Amino acid sequence: MPKECRRKSSKDFGLSGTGINEGSRLERRTAGKASHTCDDHVEKAAQIAASSATGAPTVMDAPRVPQVTITPESGGSSREMQQEDWDDAVDGALRRKLSNSSVSSTGSSAVESEDDLLSDNESKSKGIITLEHLDTVESKAWWKLKTIVHWPFSVTQKRKLNWVQLAGHKGNFKAADEGNILKKFSENEMLCFEKLRDDALLPFVPGYHGTLEKDGECFLHMTDLLVNFDLPNVMDCKMGVRTYLEEELVRARERPKPREDLYTKMMEVDSEGPTPQEHSQRGVTKPRYMQWRETISSTNTLGFRIEGIKKCDGTCRTDFKKTRSKEDVIQVFKDFVGGNGNITKCYLSRLTEIQQALKTSQFFRQHEVIGSSLLFIHDHTSKAQVWIIDFGKTTALPEGQTLSHDICWQEGNREDGYLWGLENLIHTLESVSNEVTAEETFRSVATETDCCQTIEADGQ
Ligand SMILES: Nc1ncnc2c1ncn2[C@@H]1O[C@H](COP(=O)(O)OP(=O)(O)OP(=O)(O)O)[C@@H](O)[C@H]1O
Numbered sequence: 001m002p003k004e005c006r007r008k009s010s011k012d013f014g015l016s017g018t019g020i021n022e023g024s025r026l027e028r029r030t031a032g033k034a035s036h037t038c039d040d041h042v043e044k045a046a047q048i049a050a051s052s053a054t055g056a057p058t059v060m061d062a063p064r065v066p067q068v069t070i071t072p073e074s075g076g077s078s079r080e081m082q083q084e085d086w087d088d089a090v091d092g093a094l095r096r097k098l099s100n101s102s103v104s105s106t107g108s109s110a111v112e113s114e115d116d117l118l119s120d121n122e123s124k125s126k127g128i129i130t131l132e133h134l135d136t137v138e139s140k141a142w143w144k145l146k147t148i149v150h151w152p153f154s155v156t157q158k159r160k161l162n163w164v165q166l167a168g169h170k171g172n173f174k175a176a177d178e179g180n181i182l183k184k185f186s187e188n189e190m191l192c193f194e195k196l197r198d199d200a201l202l203p204f205v206p207g208y209h210g211t212l213e214k215d216g217e218c219f220l221h222m223t224d225l226l227v228n229f230d231l232p233n234v235m236d237c238k239m240g241v242r243t244y245l246e247e248e249l250v251r252a253r254e255r256p257k258p259r260e261d262l263y264t265k266m267m268e269v270d271s272e273g274p275t276p277q278e279h280s281q282r283g284v285t286k287p288r289y290m291q292w293r294e295t296i297s298s299t300n301t302l303g304f305r306i307e308g309i310k311k312c313d314g315t316c317r318t319d320f321k322k323t324r325s326k327e328d329v330i331q332v333f334k335d336f337v338g339g340n341g342n343i344t345k346c347y348l349s350r351l352t353e354i355q356q357a358l359k360t361s362q363f364f365r366q367h368e369v370i371g372s373s374l375l376f377i378h379d380h381t382s383k384a385q386v387w388i389i390d391f392g393k394t395t396a397l398p399e400g401q402t403l404s405h406d407i408c409w410q411e412g413n414r415e416d417g418y419l420w421g422l423e424n425l426i427h428t429l430e431s432v433s434n435e436v437t438a439e440e441t442f443r444s445v446a447t448e449t450d451c452c453q454t455i456e457a458d459g460q
């Protein structure tokens with residue numbers, strides 16, 4: 001089963017009346033048994049916002065965990081929306097007509113453990129993909145929408161958008177109206193975006209335009225960060241020293257579920273990776289695989305790792321699993337910026353801004369940030385930006401608890417090493433900048449020398 005099947009969607013969201021504070025285990029067990037739609041999610045987010053405004057606790061009492069999702073592998077079929085599918089706008093927000101397609105039959109699987117939900121290699125996205133881009137029919141109405149809307153597009157207006165997805169799994173993204181994309185709904189991520197609305201990190205995360213339902217499937221509607229670039233170069237760096245939640249570790253200990261797909265992925269990289277026991281069972285548990293990934297890459301040693309790169313010439317690489325040493329990472333970055341000192345400096349200054357914002361961010365203090373990436377984008381105009389993306393596994397801490405993000409992780413302290421990783425990332429780019437500047441200086445001196453020699457030669 002592909003990874004997108006682990007994301008909780010409107011189709012299988014087993015929300016009970018007590019809402020967000022309930023344990024994930026219960027949510028998993030009830031997954032798919034109730035008919036909940038985007039409205040429910042949005043309502044919950046509104047409750048959080050309201051409780052925040054009244055000073056009531058805004059974060060969950062218990063640690064939040066990755067959510068389980070059962071969705072169709074295809075990501076849901078689309079149909080042409082009719083005007084009558086729309087409900088009237090009330091106070092600027094649209095009420096959604098209850099759809100008969102809000103619950104998927106695939107959403108009714110009884111899910112006991114995250115490790116039951118296997119993904120496979122084929123489901124992993126590997127770069128440039130074509131998203132269906134749909135222009136709005138009712139663009140005016142569209143822009144008024146703040147929270148939940150019906151799909152306001154006509155199939156007849158389809159056009160293709162070449163887009164790059166450097167990490168994650170196939171089918172997680174769809175094109176939306178111009179300049180925006182849709183990402184499969186996850187509760188964690190929605191809650192994060194809602195909380196980020198009032199946070200110091202807001203300028204560094206993609207614009208979030210609420211949830212959107214299409215054919216009973218729920219999506220997060222956000223800005224496409226690539227839109228203002230001309231043939232962008234893109235790099236995804238996964239941040240932190242740990243890429244799995246403590247909860248996943250506990251669960252794997254309680255109910256170890258060796259996964260053959262992870263064993264196969266491990267074997268593809270290193271046939272000596274699996275232990276004799278893992279070889280004999282032809283299976284590896286998720287945390288064990290994730291820890292192994294962290295060890296062979298720079299996650300453990302530098303607090304970040306390169307996941308993928310797409311260059312403006314159309315080439316795309318996601319084979320960085322063993323890119324581990326500082327020197328190798330510097331080399332990859334240098335190649336990514338094409339030896340361009342200006343772009344490197346732009347990236348450095350943006351990273352420093354992000355670092356400052358993280359240090360003042362209340363959201364950051366109160367969340368364990370796992371699996372989030374920094375997305376680097378630049379083009380030939382020397383425009384260069386860095387964005388914080390992917391909050392699918394970013395989890396609120398219990399009320400009153402905070403993290404420092406730059407101390408060692410020990411099971412139980414939930415530290416993620418994000419700031420330490422960022423510090424190392426900044427050092428990496430500083431090294432790139434120094435090397436690039438030295439090379440530029442060398443080149444200009446060499447050119448001057450050449451000129452002098454030419455002049456001397458001419459003068460003779
Ligand atoms: N707002 C955005 N604008 C442009 N590209 C994006 C945006 N969000 C994500 N991407 C692209 O999609 C890729 C995957 O994004 P993201 O990490 O959010 O997905 P995911 O499925 O949650 O990944 P994972 O499974 O690793 O957690 C990124 O590497 C990037 O290439």
Ligand SMILES: O=P(O)(O)O[C@@H]1[C@H](O)[C@H](O)[C@@H](OP(=O)(O)O)[C@H](OP(=O)(O)O)[C@H]1O
Pocket residue numbers: 003118119120124243265286290293371393
């Ligand atoms: O990069 P790789 O080597 O392909 O390994 C995947 C990667 O670590 C993803 O981050 C992880 O998803 P999450 O971060 O969402 O846990 C996924 O788990 P999955 O197979 O359970 O989807 C792994 O298989």
